[in-house]
Amino acid sequence: MLLLLQAAGEALVHALALPFPGPVLGMALLLPALQVSSVRVPVQAAAELLLAHLSLLFVPIGVGVITHLDVVSSYGARLLAVIVVSTWIGMAVTALVLRRLLPGAAKGEGRDV
Numbered sequence: 001m002l003l004l005l006q007a008a009g010e011a012l013v014h015a016l017a018l019p020f021p022g023p024v025l026g027m028a029l030l031l032p033a034l035q036v037s038s039v040r041v042p043v044q045a046a047a048e049l050l051l052a053h054l055s056l057l058f059v060p061i062g063v064g065v066i067t068h069l070d071v072v073s074s075y076g077a078r079l080l081a082v083i084v085v086s087t088w089i090g091m092a093v094t095a096l097v098l099r100r101l102l103p104g105a106a107k108g109e110g111r112d113v
Contacts, residue, residue: 001042005029 009026012018018025033039050057065072072079 001033001039002026002030002046005033 006023006026008029009024010022012025013020013022030043034043
């Protein structure tokens with residue numbers, strides 16, 4: 001089911017010339033599909049299997065870093081700066097979006113401080 005929705009997302013992106021990756025659209029298609037129990041049960045089983053073996057998905061990244069260690073040593077400081085800044089920007093945008101979407105967040109309600 002996950003692969004079918006990813007393929008549908010890829011097909012729609014290519015057919016409509018959309019400016020974002022097909023898997024992102026596939027995940028957007030997955031959201032309403034999860035309301036149907038015949039979709040939710042197999043997706044839950046697949047998700048549990050993937051989460052159980054999540055650490056294995058980092059092995060190719062580690063091998064890639066070791067393979068291109070010369071590039072990492074040349075651009076390491078720049079890479080670190082980009083990672084830190086982009087992480088901060090992502091967290092800031094998430095906080096701003098949550099403040100806008102959560103009821104009472106703008107008024108300071110619900111704080112335990």
